[in-house]
Amino acid sequence: MSVRDASHDWHRSRVWELAGEGGARWYVKVSPSVKFFTRETRAYRSVVPALGHSRAPHLLDSHADDLTLLLTAAPGAPAPGMGLTAVEWRAVHSQAGMLCAQLHEASELDPRDRAEAEASLAAAADGAEKYLGRAGNRLTGGEQQLVRDYAAQLRRIGPVPLGYIHGDNQPRNWLWSEAGLALVDFERTRPAARVQDLVILAVTEWLDHPDREQAFLQAYGRALTGAERHALRCLTALDAVNCSAWGPDNSHPEVTARGRRTLDRLMKEDRP
Structure with a gap:
């Protein structure tokens, strides 16, 4: 062996x-x-x-x-290293949407899990100050206020669909083969707002390739609700400050760049 x-x-x-x-x-x-x-x-x-x-x-x-x-061992290899064509990437995202729908609807939430899921957006908002503290002067005063504003908005989001999320839903955890797509790495799987599973995709894959988002959501079986769209934007701001804290502390330039790109985009759109 x-x-x-x-x-x-x-x-x-x-x-x-x-x-x-x-x-x-x-x-x-x-x-x-x-x-x-x-x-x-x-x-x-x-x-x-x-x-x-x-x-x-x-x-x-x-x-x-x-x-x-x-x-x-699930079949396949991580999708990012396979040199996939644009058509193949759309197929990957389509199957990812299908599998995420199955995961999100895996079973009924028991009362304890439902309570955790209902509190998940507020819990995400609660983490903003911790990550702002860790990020320190890596963010400008305006960027810090932007994150706080989105955290406050997240607390006021209305009801959104709940379920069991993967928690680290991104292509590095997607294995692609002739048999189709497989998901791996479930250490962050938990009851939560389903839209939380889309944050990394929204600020990476889908930002540059809206056709992949379309393929994912079509296979997912429904469009996002207005509350989910609003929550997703708020969550991307929180992801950005998290990346700005975690990336440099762990010598991970890709994560650091993800946070910086999101902050620059949100500042341009919200504080022109």
């Missing part, structure tokens, strides 16, 4: 691929925290099965004492 480090480019990511005879593969993952371990094991047992066979890994075993999961 051979072992390959398959971790993300983040110091707390610890994932190894195990390859056996006959092409058999498995993954061993050590969760970065008890919270992530609890979320991910619960997701694999209660939510992920709704995606269907070959659309996600399966949990074979887990050990809470060392936060370890043993997973099957």
Whole structure:
């Protein structure tokens, strides 16, 4: 048996691929925290099965004492590294929309999960000051006020559709193959406002490729409500300050650039 480090480019990511005879593969993952371990094991047992066979890994075993999961290997490779054509990218986003709809509607929320989901937008707004503090002088005074304004608006958003979200829904966690798309990495899966699963896509993929957004939402099965559209804009501002804090602190220029691009765009549109 051979072992390959398959971790993300983040110091707390610890994932190894195990390859056996006959092409058999498995993954061993050590969760970065008890919270992530609890979320991910619960997701694999209660939510992920709704995606269907070959659309996600399966949990074979887990050990809470060392936060370890043993997973099957889903088919495919991360979409960003495959040199896909524009047509293929639209197909990827279409299948991502379909799978997200299945995940978001995986099961009825029990009372405890519903309460968490209903509070998710306010919880996101509550994090604004923490990230502003961590970002410090990386943001101008005007940018800091912009983030606070959007956090305040987010608290006033009306009812939005709720469900179980992936939590890190972006192409690096999408595996593409002839069999179609599979989702991986469910450590952030939780009950929340469904629109929270679209934030990273809105400020990266869809900003430059609106045809991908159209393909996603068509397969998702519905257009976003007005409240969701408003919430999404607010959430992109909060994502920007989060990126401005987390990116430099973790030497991650791609995340840092994502935050800066969003802040520049929102300032241009809101404070011309």
